[in-house]
Amino acid sequence: MTKKYVLALDQGTTSSRAILFDHAGLIRGIAQHPFRQIYPQPGWVEHDPREIASSQLGVVTEVLVSSGVRPEEVDSIGITNQRETTIVWNRETGEPVYNAIVWQCRRTTDIVEAVCGDPAVAARVTAKTGLVPDAYFSASKIKWILDNVEGAREAAEEGKLAFGTVDTWLIWQLTGGAVHATDVTNASRTMLFDIHKGTWDQELLDLFGIPASMLPEVRSSSGDFGVTAYPGMPQGIPIRGVAGDQQAALFGQCCTQAGRAKNTYGTGCFLLMHTGSTPVASSHGLVTTVAASAPGVQGLEYALEGSVFVAGALVQWLRDELGIISSASESEELARSVDDTAGVYVVPAFTGLGAPYWDSEARGAILGLTRGANRAHIVRAALESMAFQVADVAHTMEKDSGIAITELNVDGGASGNDFLLQFQSDILGASLNRPKVIESTGAGAAFLAGLATGFWEDMAQILALREHDDHFTPKMDAEEREGLMAGWHEAVRRVMTK
């Protein structure tokens, strides 16, 4: 076989990565570059679209050179990306009209209130898109650019501007402007896409005042997105896989059937459960999103998604602000040095509380301190708080879907912490699988591309590649679990403002 590798481009919020996967699904090379975070005002977050592209294209060349792989050996490219982040550019010049407005940016809160403040309108938006109206999603960000960048609205109405999430921007760059397309998973995060029909929705476009001519064509996640034609880069490599990073991770974890779920432990946590061909609506503020499908699947597939705002970020806080650990990994050793937290609970509501509490005014607290409490107890309580928060989201998801989570696939930087995973398994009463290749996001993008070209034959072949290096099974008895959970809920109640 002359084609030996699939190249995944993982364009994340803080860095761009390129990862080479071989036929066994193992990583054969990886290159990574951070790029600038731009904070023009409190609560605003931007990226320079040119830096997104240059850092991403830079690591492609770097990974090929550093691993000694020839471009002819690369079967295809899969792209996965930070979602919702919004870029608008001029179709003729290829120049962005404004910086990328990042998913974390809160500048459009007032726009969302003005457009969706009426509960009947909000309900209609949710019914079509599966999303809870919020500045997080792309629609209000596009509107902000059209309303605030001089000449942008006129140019958009004349058909001169193109909108894209980061996948679309990268596809445009890689194909030399030949392809303006996105995939169904990224489209489902814009708040302009009808997730039932699988099409852009004119009513939503009118609501936000966005001309349809700006929108990319929507394609399946595993399919044809053109070939590379960027000057100075290997030419003619097919782009065959595209998915938003959380849906790519779900696919990479082989969660392609109803009830299968994954949780990514990064700065925050993203828990997604595949719900098959049924879009499950949440009664507790979780979002319904489109899942990435393997080739040949008819119609759309869906997932329920819930997130924890502060997870690994709490460990960073212990290190950088409190200074009670010197590295993230030290947290494990310290947590194990004590038998329990001595009744201490940490509620990391730095930016409020998400599902199922939805209290944006709540703030963090360390509770239950006694004279004997020491840093090990606090560090242990911090790790446990990550697991409690995930358990809250998981239980909410179980209620909404009617499906019990008995097995959870895990990944992300903090999933390297065995103490955390054992406690998570105990508190959830579910088994956890941590795959050997922890880069599930990149793996998902690679699988989507390699399935489209025939590099891998089918899902069964990919499932067979999956080697779990670690399983965690619940060891805690029900009484202890319930006691700890009750203590957590009491701690949460103490920080809530409503």
Ligand SMILES: Nc1ncnc2c1ncn2[C@@H]1O[C@H](COP(=O)(O)OP(=O)(O)O)[C@@H](O)[C@H]1O
């Ligand atoms: N051994 C560990 N124990 C606990 N947290 C960890 C550990 N290693 C990394 N982390 C946390 O995981 C996060 C990094 O994970 P990563 O998946 O790279 O995040 P992201 O993609 O959100 O940037 C950081 O917040 C870090 O504090």
Ligand SMILES: O=P(O)(O)OC[C@H](O)CO
């Ligand atoms: O870039 P990440 O890994 O922080 O992921 C960001 C998410 O896609 C935002 O929805």
